[in-house]
Amino acid sequence: MPNLPFGDINIVVLTDLHSWLGGHSRQEPHYDADLGDVLSFWENLKDHCDAYGDDDDDDEPQNQHRDIFFVNNGDFIHGTGLSQMGMGNDYDDGSQRPLGNRYKILHGKNCKLLTFGFLYNMKDYAPNSGIVIEDVEKVVAQEWFVNALVEEHYDAILVLAHMDLVDPLVHVIKSAIRSNIGQGMPVVFITGHTHYRGVKQLEDTTMTFEAGRYMDTVGFVSFPKKESVRSENSTSLFSHAFLDANKQVLFQDTLGFSRSEDGETKNGKELSKFIDQTREKLGLKKEIGCAPQSYFFERPVDAEGSLWGLYRDEVIPKIFFKSRQTMEAIEEEATNEEDDLPMAMLLSKDAWRYDLFNNATLIADDIIAVAPFNDTVVHLGTFPSKVIAKANRTLNQYSNGDDLTWLPTLPKFILIGSLDESDANTKYHLYCHDFEAIHVQKILRRLAPKEHVVIKKTEFRSTMIWMAFVEEYWKCDGSCESDGRGYKRSKHF
Incomplete structure (x- = not known):
């Protein structure tokens, strides 16, 4: 029974x-x-x-x-x-x-x-x-x-x-x-x-x-x-x-x-x-790296083990920002004077889905679980730091009817990149994921009507960025041993 x-x-x-x-x-x-x-x-x-x-x-x-x-x-x-x-x-x-x-x-x-x-x-x-x-x-x-x-x-x-x-x-x-x-x-x-x-x-x-x-x-x-x-x-x-x-x-x-x-x-x-x-x-069980620790997507951005903090401080600067010269959007939009401008990104709190665990060697499916949407990164234009900072504050305002489940754990949008608001003349290339692009574009046009705000796709996608980071910076270096369940675990953990 x-x-x-x-x-x-x-x-x-x-x-x-x-x-x-x-x-x-x-x-x-x-x-x-x-x-x-x-x-x-x-x-x-x-x-x-x-x-x-x-x-x-x-x-x-x-x-x-x-x-x-x-x-x-x-x-x-x-x-x-x-x-x-x-x-x-x-x-x-x-x-x-x-x-x-x-x-x-x-x-x-x-x-x-x-x-x-x-x-x-x-x-x-x-x-x-x-x-x-x-x-x-x-x-x-x-x-x-x-x-x-x-x-x-x-x-x-x-x-x-x-x-x-x-x-x-x-x-x-x-x-x-x-x-x-x-x-x-x-x-x-x-x-x-x-x-x-x-x-x-x-x-x-x-x-x-x-x-x-x-x-x-x-x-x-x-x-x-x-x-x-x-x-x-x-x-x-x-x-x-x-x-x-x-x-x-x-x-x-x-x-x-x-x-x-x-x-x-x-x-x-x-x-x-x-x-x-x-x-x-489908290649989902392919081993791609070893995480030094576990990272959790419900933790605040600045907390230890925050998935969002990892993406903001490590993944985007090392993979996306470093590769900007190869982006078609930059080549089409930027003048020679803008080639060396710094970069910033506005990332929605809805971008990721799951935690990144280090209890076994990471496989491709682990990364897809974190970033299943595989959003395209888009270029919105170049903007003064004060405009980007104001756009970030505007995007993070809550109104009646908003889902406050994540408050105060995460803001609606996370700003990636170091902005110098004291220098009004410095411009930044601004990016976001395509899912939120139209919403961000409307905010920018309202805050800075004289700026040129055009959504242009890059060749970068969110899941690909995660994969590239793990494969480049979290190599196992052969120092893995079996955990007894058919998977591998780094000896350094």
Whole structure:
């Protein structure tokens, strides 16, 4: 009997995997389960639920099946997750047709589950992407949404909402549901995007749940069918569990196997093998260097072991600034007098994703985990130091509605380069990543309308800069020994 709080309807949840299909066994060994292990876990749970109520076990009620479903709630790769699931508020820009199904009825042995998919009100998607994101407030008032609620036959509602579990839009959707069908129907929100574990009972028959990030969590929720809700106090029928993505936790502690290997299924093992072979084929396991220590992306810029401080003080000066004479943008834009001007960069706090660990020899995949977006570095022009400093201060102003999760750990933008604001005549070549370029360009044009602000791409990309730094300055020099897990560890650590 699996050690989980089962109900009429059960959901296994992954969210915000961001390509961590192979797990974290190298960086954080506790999280050693990969997607194949999760598949094995799911298949074992499904076998249990399918058999529940069918046998002669006196401890199990007869003819009362348990239904179980598996959901991945978006952001499967490093982008927005729009290609991973159909959202009720995603449309093709040309045809105005929704991308995927607006809703779907999931059928189990025991229930019919009305399922919606929503994305938060995204405003910063690429303008030429060919899609339109409609505001949730508008969508829940549309005829198709109301008709699905009042005309379909179902036993509960599942909302896959790629937004924080207490985002105001969750309440918008909940209120729209309740205004159409009343209070008795169980509703569960599976949320994501904000990368943490959380759960909240919003009302007697409504729960919202978020299951971590990056394959660190296997979430589990259970809830009743409407016919099982027999009183106004039904919160006890809603349960959840956060399981570490760890083989022992999944197979031994939860499923009850004496060895983790005993819980691995044929499909699960084949998927794990395929993931590993694919990583090998793509060159992601290529060893490229040895880090002198670990660096963490949630640490303040000036703190010991800050990933941001490393990039500001070491990576950009040694790799990017030193190579500026080879940049096409400089050659096209600079006059002879500007060839030797100093350089500066404005780096968004959204540039990096993960920590850089030194518990094993660094491989290419470790660097991609830090910098998965591979943004192009762009040249914005040459500007006096006082303009750049003022632009940095302006970009770092917070206003109502801003996400203050990182405050005061990190500013919105980090200034790279030593500016001399006392010398108003000295100009600097200014750079940023292309993702933020239009935003920075608007600020510069507002602050310095007489300056020439033109976005020009360089041949440098963010992941490439990290790779070049590690290969050049963090050589292992052959002084590595095995750590017993098939990876190498520097003798100097």
